[in-house]
Amino acid sequence: MQRLNFFSRFILGYGVRVTEPTGRRERKKAQTRQSLADAALELFLDRGYDQVGVKDIADAADVSVTTLFKHFSGKEALVFDQDDDLEAALVSAVRDRTPGTSIPQALREHILLNQTRFAVHATDPRFADFTRMVQETPALRDYAHRMWTRHEAALARAIAEAAGAPEDDLGCAALAHFALETRGLILRHAEPSRAADEAFALLEHGWAASHPAS
Amino acid sequence: MQRLNFFSRFILGYGVRVTEPTGRRERKKAQTRQSLADAALELFLDRGYDQVGVKDIADAADVSVTTLFKHFSGKEALVFDQDDDLEAALVSAVRDRTPGTSIPQALREHILLNQTRFAVHATDPRFADFTRMVQETPALRDYAHRMWTRHEAALARAIAEAAGAPEDDLGCAALAHFALETRGLILRHAEPSRAADEAFALLEHGWAASHPAS
């Protein structure tokens, strides 16, 4: 548990900013942030999200509540890493897809990989607890979903460009929306890869009907 | 503005419970509820959702805050009607579709009708304000979306039955999910009917590929 929100990047993708802090000030700031996130994760896993108050976390990290909110936009944000290059990865999955692959196929692969990457860690019981907590706490479930769908517009633009359609093409917007929405289906059902297959089968066939060769 | 949340049923559909209250007690209860909803609507439209506190609403309706929360589960609930037969309507749209219509087609028609019914009232400036407020206030936007997608499981079951698929068929679940998710696309874009066309084109073609005659 050395990293800030070590688990969380497996939930949403791999989007951790690695910019090393240079001066002493920034290092201290980063450290405070880290302490808060660590304390929060530990307390949350211990007692459950709703059983921990921000006060408890601030106390455990030995800072004031006000300071906590200077570092994190809200209680839920304590659980998740920033998703800085999540959008870039999404866009790149479409633009730089291996030739011969359709856009929906590329998205299926990318999203499935992203959302099931954590299966590798299924052996770690702490991690299982973490994912269960996220899925079972409405506030966290919603927050994760918002983070994930935040880049819909960018994805829609990337798709439009890749398909040679106008930037605001409705079909591309629809594909982007639906593709991101598969996350819910994939996470809910027991066999993620099969769920992804079924969901994207719909999208692939529908897409192929109007966009012959992309 | 005689009805409780007169506008709101046009946002989510037509789901107003019409069971007349019989005894004096129930009539009084209904009236209190009505007063609260009226006061809330008026204040919200006047000052904006976030600029009105529950205290203000309770005061305007001349009841205590505690009473307000006995009638409504939360501040957002003051804005929306109950959605009792919204689910029934959704299921019926699939099951009782006119013969020869595909399931996605039936859904497209039903959802589009449901979500754009309010266009009739576009002339009423108060109504325009109302919809704008709902779309621009995150809490309300999310709440409306939650209300709308609440019946996804029921819809999935209805689709499965209509298609002769197993009750927990993944393709049917996916169609249900996507179909309900078109709401966002439809509401966001300026030409709702065209947005619905594009979004459902994807779904219809994808669906037809695996479900020949339904």
Next chain:
DNA sequence: TGAAAAAGTTGAGTCGTTGCACTTATTGAG
């Protein structure tokens, strides 16, 4: 060295929401 900038603290306050103990009005059964 000295002053701007930024991190942190403290304490009070807002707002939605709940719990508790209480009063009052309505109802239905004897």
Next chain:
DNA sequence: CTCAATAAGTGCAACGACTCAACTTTTTCA
């Protein structure tokens, strides 16, 4: 008709997330 059960409503205190304003301390850099 009466009385006890039921349910609406009240007032108040509290909690938890979050914000604000005024202030101290630390770090930076010219």
